[in-house]
Amino acid sequence: MTEGTARPCPICRKPAALEHQPFCSLRCANLDLGRWLGGHYAIPAVEPPDDLAANDDDASGPEDPRR
Ligand SMILES: [Zn+2]
Numbered sequence: 223m224t225e226g227t228a229r230p231c232p233i234c235r236k237p238a239a240l241e242h243q244p245f246c247s248l249r250c251a252n253l254d255l256g257r258w259l260g261g262h263y264a265i266p267a268v269e270p271p272d273d274l275a276a277n278d279d280d281a282s283g284p285e286d287p288r289r
Pocket of ligand 1: 231232233234235236245246247250
């Protein structure tokens with residue numbers, strides 16, 4: 223159903239595989255991940271913003287939990 227929408231793998235430019243999108247294979251997915259973890263991108267220390275931590279409005283959920 224998704225014919226024609228496949229983008230080429232950003233690593234090797236082969237057609238992407240459905241199960242590994244946007245990559246053509248698990249290998250390319252891991253390659254990209256390795257790039258991320260390899261120090262090309264500086265990953266800041268993990269400190270969640272206070273806004274998210276203080277967000278507790280459980281009572282007003284838009285979705286009904288019981289269907
Ligand atoms: Zn690839």
